[in-house]
Amino acid sequence: MKGGRPRVMGGKAYARRSKYVMFIVPATIITIAVILFPWVFTLWMSLNDWTIGSSQIFVGLDNFTKLATDQRFLSSIPRTMYYTVLAVVLPVIFGTLAAVVFNQHFPLRGLLRGIFIMPMMATPVAIALVWTMMFHPQLGVLNYMLSLVGIPEQMWVYSQDTVIPALVMVEIWNWTPLIMVIMLGGLAVLPIEPYESAVIDGANPWNIFWHITFPLVLPFLMVAVILRTIDALKAFDTIFVITQGGPGTASETINILLYLQAFAYYKIGSASAMVVVFFVIIVLLSLVMLYVRQKTLWTE
Amino acid sequence: MDGVTTTAASRARIAGSSRLEARTRRFLGRVLLGFSVVVILSPAVFVLFWMLSLAFKNELDNTAYPPVFIPTAPTLANFQTVFKNSPFFQYTINSVIVSGSATIIAILAGVPAGYGIAKAKATGLAVLVMIARMTPGLSFLLPLFMLFRFIGINGSLLSLVITHMVITLPVVVWVMIGFYEDIHPELEEAALIDGCNVWQAFLKVAMPLSKPGIAVSGILAFIFSWNNFLFGAVLAGKATRTLPVAVYNSLTFEQISWGPLAASALIVTLPALLLTIFFQRHIVTGLAAGGIKGG
Numbered sequence: 001m002k003g004g005r006p007r008v009m010g011g012k013a014y015a016r017r018s019k020y021v022m023f024i025v026p027a028t029i030i031t032i033a034v035i036l037f038p039w040v041f042t043l044w045m046s047l048n049d050w051t052i053g054s055s056q057i058f059v060g061l062d063n064f065t066k067l068a069t070d071q072r073f074l075s076s077i078p079r080t081m082y083y084t085v086l087a088v089v090l091p092v093i094f095g096t097l098a099a100v101v102f103n104q105h106f107p108l109r110g111l112l113r114g115i116f117i118m119p120m121m122a123t124p125v126a127i128a129l130v131w132t133m134m135f136h137p138q139l140g141v142l143n144y145m146l147s148l149v150g151i152p153e154q155m156w157v158y159s160q161d162t163v164i165p166a167l168v169m170v171e172i173w174n175w176t177p178l179i180m181v182i183m184l185g186g187l188a189v190l191p192i193e194p195y196e197s198a199v200i201d202g203a204n205p206w207n208i209f210w211h212i213t214f215p216l217v218l219p220f221l222m223v224a225v226i227l228r229t230i231d232a233l234k235a236f237d238t239i240f241v242i243t244q245g246g247p248g249t250a251s252e253t254i255n256i257l258l259y260l261q262a263f264a265y266y267k268i269g270s271a272s273a274m275v276v277v278f279f280v281i282i283v284l285l286s287l288v289m290l291y292v293r294q295k296t297l298w299t300e
Numbered sequence: 301m302d303g304v305t306t307t308a309a310s311r312a313r314i315a316g317s318s319r320l321e322a323r324t325r326r327f328l329g330r331v332l333l334g335f336s337v338v339v340i341l342s343p344a345v346f347v348l349f350w351m352l353s354l355a356f357k358n359e360l361d362n363t364a365y366p367p368v369f370i371p372t373a374p375t376l377a378n379f380q381t382v383f384k385n386s387p388f389f390q391y392t393i394n395s396v397i398v399s400g401s402a403t404i405i406a407i408l409a410g411v412p413a414g415y416g417i418a419k420a421k422a423t424g425l426a427v428l429v430m431i432a433r434m435t436p437g438l439s440f441l442l443p444l445f446m447l448f449r450f451i452g453i454n455g456s457l458l459s460l461v462i463t464h465m466v467i468t469l470p471v472v473v474w475v476m477i478g479f480y481e482d483i484h485p486e487l488e489e490a491a492l493i494d495g496c497n498v499w500q501a502f503l504k505v506a507m508p509l510s511k512p513g514i515a516v517s518g519i520l521a522f523i524f525s526w527n528n529f530l531f532g533a534v535l536a537g538k539a540t541r542t543l544p545v546a547v548y549n550s551l552t553f554e555q556i557s558w559g560p561l562a563a564s565a566l567i568v569t570l571p572a573l574l575l576t577i578f579f580q581r582h583i584v585t586g587l588a589a590g591g592i593k594g595g
């Protein structure tokens with residue numbers, strides 16, 4: 001068995017590849033130190049009853065079985081899903097529309113595009129702070145603007161019923177630009193030929209969109225959806241700064257609960273178990289979506 | 301057959317429509333486009349404008365209802381308060397050190413790695429870096445926090461630089477893989493035939509060609525590191541706070557005074573916003589490359 005691989009690969013190809021090993025050594029070392037080691041160590045911690053300040057005891061899968069009956073954890077899952085669905089669908093729609101607009105030619109397009117992507121490059125904590133002030137029920141500018149068009153005062157992030165939609169507003173504001181950038185890339189590489197022949201064939205705009213544009217940009221759309229889903233699932237800064245999971249636990253997503261378990265209650269063991277479960281959820285969802293994306297590529 | 305008849309019909313339609321009608325339609329199209337541009341830009345412009353407005357208004361204007369949009373007497377008092385009440389200058393330097401070091405190390409390690417991965421098709425490392433992009437920051441933070449506690453560097457700038465590598469390295473590697481896959485291999489092959497070794501081919505041929513890519517990946521890595529709140533919030537000590545952490549802390553302590561809060565928010569985010577405007581074209585390219593490759 002040993003030594004079989006290089007022969008299969010072909011001596012020349014192997015030698016060619018091995019010349020480039022040195023290029024990836026430094027990055028590999030850093031990756032092992034700050035990415036691989038933490039994952040392995042998290043797995044180990046999740047098998048221990050471990051609170052900072054007291055000694056750890058190996059408890060096997062105890063942390064996981066406890067999670068299965070932990071009401072606070074269980075109720076954070078549908079909440080996270082609710083937040084994620086809103087925070088994926090809306091930015092994807094708005095971002096795609098914005099990409100259609102920025103795909104046109106108009107004066108100052110570059111500068112305006114730069115302004116449009118500012119929200120995603122701005123510091124989330126700073127932005128969350130400004131939104132906190134805008135959400136203020138009495139003095140906030142949002143309620144004032146609503147009052148101008150005759151809509152009654154909203155409680156925004158101060159009410160259990162509206163806190164998640166209000167936080168999603170911030171998320172939309174922040175991340176629509178990323179979708180726009182990805183979709184703009186998709187629109188930019190659209191070939192011209194199918195359109196020319198479609199116009200010659202007299203296809204109407206709807207048919208052109210549905211049978212030509214949509215299938216061509218679908219892979220880009222899938223990438224946008226996958227990235228957005230991952231980012232929405234692990235949203236932290238905005239929620240933490242604006243509500244810290246409140247009022248009550250109304251905006252306590254998995255990631256926020258995770259933070260509190262680890263760094264407010266110092267329950268390292270059970271927090272690690274949560275990380276593992278969360279990690280599995282994210283990777284599974286990503287794999288499902290990558291599979292769907294692969295499918296959309298094949299049917300082309 | 302069907303195609304031929306429709307073409308004839310549409311041609312007749314075009315000929316039938318007067319030139320005036322076409323001009324009106326083009327004008328309406330432009331108005332609609334202008335209107336759409338205003339609509340999609342207004343949320344971004346409004347929130348950023350509101351931050352500016354809060355930062356330059358005095359306390360009276362900031363607590364007025366209905367809200368004051370343009371400051372009646374623009375003031376720098378809020379900025380003075382920020383720097384007087386907390387060692388904000390120190391925090392700025394901390395942020396520069398942490399994000400600067402994490403970016404430089406990421407470029408030194410990540411640019412050759414991107415090249416190696418693109419040339420040797422070392423997809424294993426690439427996939428690993430992609431999974432790192434998908435996982436929540438806390439999955440790195442918790443174990444590293446325990447490790448730093450164990451070796452006694454918790455709260456140091458070094459611990460922050462190490463954790464910020466989790467952000468900067470994947471950005472640089474992904475953007476650079478994209479750039480090196482797009483560079484035509486003929487030039488380097490010519491260099492190799494002329495007797496250069498792979499390092500010389502990389503340093504003298506591929507790297508100069510990829511300078512724009514290195515710049516983009518560096519800018520993106522720096523901004524994402526600069527913006528990071530979570531790692532600093534957990535790891536930083538009182539003297540080693542980064543700017544986002546400092547801003548968050550001022551929120552909890554000065555809940556009522558909006559002016560200084562907005563001023564500190566503006567100071568933190570201004571470098572990121574300026575970099576975005578100056579390099580918008582490159583940033584859009586880099587984001588598109590990183591985003592698409594990242595999926």
